[in-house]
Amino acid sequence: MNPLIKFTTVMIIALELTFIKSVTINIIVIGVSAFLYLFLKLSWRQWLWLFILPLLPGFGSWFSLMYFGTGDHVHMAWVMLSRVFAYLWLGGLFTLKINDERDIFLATLEQKAKLSATFVYALVGVLNFMPAVSQQIKTIRVASQMRGQTLHIWQPQLYFKAILSAIRWSQNLAEGMVSHGFTEGAVRTHLNVVTIKKQDWLWLIIILIAFQLLLVPRWY
Amino acid sequence: MQTISKSKSTRWALRDVLLLAFVAVFIGFIFWVLGPIYNLLSAALTPLGLAPFANEILLGGWMMAAPLASILIRQAGAGVLGEFFAAAVEMLLGGQWGVATLLSGLVQGIGNEAGFAVLGYKNWGWGGIFASAITGTIITFIWSAVRDGYGSYHIGMLIALFLTRFVSLLFFGGVLVVAIQKLIEKAGVLRRD
Amino acid sequence: MFCAVTDLVVDHVNFAYRETPVLTDISLKLQPNSFNLLVGPSGSGKSTLLKLLSGLYPTFSDGTLTGKLTLDGYDIHDIVPYQRVAHIGYLFQNPTRQFVMKTPFEELRFSLENLQINPDEIEARILTALEKVGMTAFMHHDLLNLSGGEKQKVALAAVLAADSDYLLLDEPFANVDPVARLQLIDVVKAYQKKGKTIVITDHDWSGYTDAIDDIFVMTDGHLHNALVDERQQILEKVPSQPAIHADLPSEKKGIITLESVSLSSGDRTLLSSATLPFPKGKRILITGPNGVGKSTLLSALVKLHPYSGDITYQQQNIAKRKIAKHVKDVALVFQNAEQQFVAMTVEEELTQAQTLSQSPDLWSDDTINQVLSQLNMDALRDHIVYQLSGGQQKKLQVLLMLIIGTPTLLFDEPLAGLDNISQQNMLNVIAEFATRQHQTIIMISHQLHAVTDWFDYHLQFENQQLSYIGGVS
Numbered sequence: 044m045n046p047l048i049k050f051t052t053v054m055i056i057a058l059e060l061t062f063i064k065s066v067t068i069n070i071i072v073i074g075v076s077a078f079l080y081l082f083l084k085l086s087w088r089q090w091l092w093l094f095i096l097p098l099l100p101g102f103g104s105w106f107s108l109m110y111f112g113t114g115d116h117v118h119m120a121w122v123m124l125s126r127v128f129a130y131l132w133l134g135g136l137f138t139l140k141i142n143d144e145r146d147i148f149l150a151t152l153e154q155k156a157k158l159s160a161t162f163v164y165a166l167v168g169v170l171n172f173m174p175a176v177s178q179q180i181k182t183i184r185v186a187s188q189m190r191g192q193t194l195h196i197w198q199p200q201l202y203f204k205a206i207l208s209a210i211r212w213s214q215n216l217a218e219g220m221v222s223h224g225f226t227e228g229a230v231r232t233h234l235n236v237v238t239i240k241k242q243d244w245l246w247l248i249i250i251l252i253a254f255q256l257l258l259v260p261r262w263y
Numbered sequence: 264m265q266t267i268s269k270s271k272s273t274r275w276a277l278r279d280v281l282l283l284a285f286v287a288v289f290i291g292f293i294f295w296v297l298g299p300i301y302n303l304l305s306a307a308l309t310p311l312g313l314a315p316f317a318n319e320i321l322l323g324g325w326m327m328a329a330p331l332a333s334i335l336i337r338q339a340g341a342g343v344l345g346e347f348f349a350a351a352v353e354m355l356l357g358g359q360w361g362v363a364t365l366l367s368g369l370v371q372g373i374g375n376e377a378g379f380a381v382l383g384y385k386n387w388g389w390g391g392i393f394a395s396a397i398t399g400t401i402i403t404f405i406w407s408a409v410r411d412g413y414g415s416y417h418i419g420m421l422i423a424l425f426l427t428r429f430v431s432l433l434f435f436g437g438v439l440v441v442a443i444q445k446l447i448e449k450a451g452v453l454r455r456d
Numbered sequence: 457m458f459c460a461v462t463d464l465v466v467d468h469v470n471f472a473y474r475e476t477p478v479l480t481d482i483s484l485k486l487q488p489n490s491f492n493l494l495v496g497p498s499g500s501g502k503s504t505l506l507k508l509l510s511g512l513y514p515t516f517s518d519g520t521l522t523g524k525l526t527l528d529g530y531d532i533h534d535i536v537p538y539q540r541v542a543h544i545g546y547l548f549q550n551p552t553r554q555f556v557m558k559t560p561f562e563e564l565r566f567s568l569e570n571l572q573i574n575p576d577e578i579e580a581r582i583l584t585a586l587e588k589v590g591m592t593a594f595m596h597h598d599l600l601n602l603s604g605g606e607k608q609k610v611a612l613a614a615v616l617a618a619d620s621d622y623l624l625l626d627e628p629f630a631n632v633d634p635v636a637r638l639q640l641i642d643v644v645k646a647y648q649k650k651g652k653t654i655v656i657t658d659h660d661w662s663g664y665t666d667a668i669d670d671i672f673v674m675t676d677g678h679l680h681n682a683l684v685d686e687r688q689q690i691l692e693k694v695p696s697q698p699a700i701h702a703d704l705p706s707e708k709k710g711i712i713t714l715e716s717v718s719l720s721s722g723d724r725t726l727l728s729s730a731t732l733p734f735p736k737g738k739r740i741l742i743t744g745p746n747g748v749g750k751s752t753l754l755s756a757l758v759k760l761h762p763y764s765g766d767i768t769y770q771q772q773n774i775a776k777r778k779i780a781k782h783v784k785d786v787a788l789v790f791q792n793a794e795q796q797f798v799a800m801t802v803e804e805e806l807t808q809a810q811t812l813s814q815s816p817d818l819w820s821d822d823t824i825n826q827v828l829s830q831l832n833m834d835a836l837r838d839h840i841v842y843q844l845s846g847g848q849q850k851k852l853q854v855l856l857m858l859i860i861g862t863p864t865l866l867f868d869e870p871l872a873g874l875d876n877i878s879q880q881n882m883l884n885v886i887a888e889f890a891t892r893q894h895q896t897i898i899m900i901s902h903q904l905h906a907v908t909d910w911f912d913y914h915l916q917f918e919n920q921q922l923s924y925i926g927g928v929s
Contacts, residue, residue, distance in 0.1 A: 053362050061410045103305055103314025108412060110312030111420035119415040130363045138361030145355055161280050169284040169352060171558045180292050185760060186795045188780050189787040190860060191812035196293065199442035205293060207794065209285035210452055217278045218516040219554045224541035224570035227277050231569045234578045266534040449800055450842040
């Protein structure tokens with residue numbers, strides 16, 4: 044399935060889940076996701092990730108709602124606990140594969156969703172610079188420690204230095220891109236032309252309709 | 264031959280978009296460092312039923328990209344875009360919450376930007392910054408009422424959560440951003456054409 | 457061969473940053489299908505001229521341009537980039553600055569897609585260009601992990617693939633080894649034979665003197681075409697690598713010691729199992745090709761880059777030292793000066809450093825005043841540090857770090873971008889105060905002419921090995 048189609052499907056359902064107060068629906072979403080994971084060949088680390096990660100925020104909400112809730116708060120506590128799992132398991136269908144599918148996702152955004160190449164390549168450029176960014180934040184702190192001054196997270200100087208780097212780097216990257224002929228608003232050709240299969244669209248429609256039908260019994 | 268002045272000018276200049284993107288990831292990284300601290304705090308507060316406060320305290324920091332983007336670019340949409348970039352990069356790197364991050368990133372960006380919009384996108388100084396902290400608190404709080412089940416809390420708990428979030432946004436998104444803006448202006452490192 | 461040659465005109469061009477002129481009244485005529493050499497001391501304005509010709513300046517600078525700089529009658533910087541690059545290709549002096557993508561293949565693809573090359577042609581063009589520079593094997597490697605020379609080859613492949621009429625090359629062979637150098641020279645010559653015009657800046661033209669048609673000389677922002685005599689003089693000048701006079705260390709112990717230390721960048725090994733001391737109170741020079749790992753080594757010494765093996769500071773393993781404490785003993789003067797400022801004005805910076813100095817008695821107001829005038833900085837006290845020129849920032853940064861007085865100071869290319877006089881002044885200041893504060897100095901530098909007799913020891917970093925050289929003189 045094309046990652047952008049998958050993303051859209053996941054995004055729409057996640058948005059709907061935000062407004063649905065139903066433990067049953069959440070569990071169905073978790074169950075279907077779990078079924079799909081069987082075909083995705085996850086590593087044991089990823090399974091662990093799926094089980095452990097929602098625990099903290101899930102129970103965080105659960106305890107608070109049990110202690111400090113009002114009205115149907117007990118029901119809501121269970122909704123929140125299951126919702127956190129549902130969000131993560133549903134989202135994981137997209138995120139756990141993103142490392143393999145990132146390029147095609149971005150290419151689809153540019154070629155099919157007609158997102159401006161300026162935005163797409165800003166994302167691409169920044170992603171390529173990520174390792175350097177984390178190193179730079181470290182460097183900023185150490186460089187001022189060498190001057191005998193420690194920059195803390197509540198001090199504007201830390202952010203000022205970070206923004207200064209952002210200003211310099213963005214200008215350098217822009218210059219690099221333009222030196223390669225990148226032109227805002229101009230047509231580009233594509234070595235790999237992205238096509239979205241008809242069946243991808245079909246799946247999108249089927250899944251979304253099926254999900255709406257699930258809501259008919261009004262479980263909330 | 265085609266020249267730039269004759270070709271259609273795009274509303275979002277390459278350099279501005281790249282600046283937004285870099286500001287977003289730099290700020291994002293500063294706060295990712297806090298991830299483990301957040302988890303500890305949150306875990307410690309969980310049995311007391313106070314876990315949401317861990318989120319409230321740090322939310323202002325996570326939302327800083329939006330007001331910073333607005334004051335740097337001074338254009339409608341900058342705040343939303345800044346926060347959106349932060350969330351999109353996190354998602355594309357395979358961040359824990361992926362798609363959910365993108366949704367809340369959008370809400371946070373809109374919330375923050377609303378402050379500048381209310382003032383007609385004319386005030387990019389402390390007035391606009393504090394207005395954005397206020398609208399940011401209100402709009403994200405409404406989102407939390409729905410998504411995080413805040414609607415089912417006791418009124419006392421609600422007020423406490425709201426105030427904590429407001430203070431966090433006032434500090435990170437208000438006081439700190441105003442101070443950062445002063446430094447940037449004084450250093451004269453930003454070119455505005 | 458017939459070629460639709462476009463007409464590049466440079467007529468009475470001036471370029472200035474605020475009040476400082478960089479280029480003055482420059483006119484230039486390039487013969488069609490010629491090979492042109494642009495020479496001149498560093499800082500004379502060669503790179504600025506190339507960036508103007510490429511159309512990146514004045515857009516990507518703070519400078520102002522007057523005069524006529526046109527391609528077929530259009531202002532160069534006004535032409536849309538994808539058409540401009542189709543006519544004028546430009547290779548940055550620092551290839552890292554030019555890279556946008558993650559791998560060589562993607563980098564070239566990005567460029568060709570921008571130029572709206574037919575998709576059927578793109579892959580073949582990429583492969584041909586990478587093959588010409590001998591980088592096919594690295595096609596899908598991470599650009600970050602390539603050596604300086606490899607990066608330069610990829611950057612050259614990118615401009616070759618664009619197939620522009622004019623090719624502007626800013627020191628394209630600076631980082632490559634002698635064998636690769638000859639290979640790349642052949643590639644550029646062959647490119648010219650296709651009917652193209654080449655402009656090259658370089659300090660060393662051995663290997664292609666026969667190909668040169670015109671020589672342009674840049675002095676202090678003024679340009680002239682070398683006439684017969686001058687041309688002869690330039691071509692006969694053989695660039696010499698100055699000899700560094702240094703001894704082999706007799707000390708077995710050092711203030712910092714490496715024990716089986718290895719460094720890598722991604723999957724590329726930079727240093728393999730080095731064991732050696734950095735003797736206390738000495739001045740030690742590190743030289744080696746670009747991208748060999750010199751900066752990475754300094755980063756490792758201040759715990760900013762991972763390593764394997766043991767690095768000790770005064771017999772303490774630095775892995776066990778907190779970074780905040782460690783950098784009170786070993787500090788790095790970063791290549792990028794801006795990174796090390798903590799205040800707004802020169803005055804504030806100096807006061808801050810004075811307050812935190814490890815030798816407060818030495819750094820009286822008088823001393824600082826005297827050094828400031830020695831560095832020709834005394835009129836700048838109330839200036840904003842971010843508004844200073846690159847050279848002024850560098851001088852200020854070095855002074856500030858000297859005032860802090862950290863026992864071991866590491867310098868990453870402190871002399872780059874400074875003129876000869878400033879280099880000497882800076883070295884004198886460092887020498888005086890390092891001696892008075894008993895500091896150990898470890899410095900990376902390429903400005904060898906300035907430092908032939910300045911160092912006690914000389915470390916050579918090459919082929920993953922780090923070793924002291926010199927002695928018997």
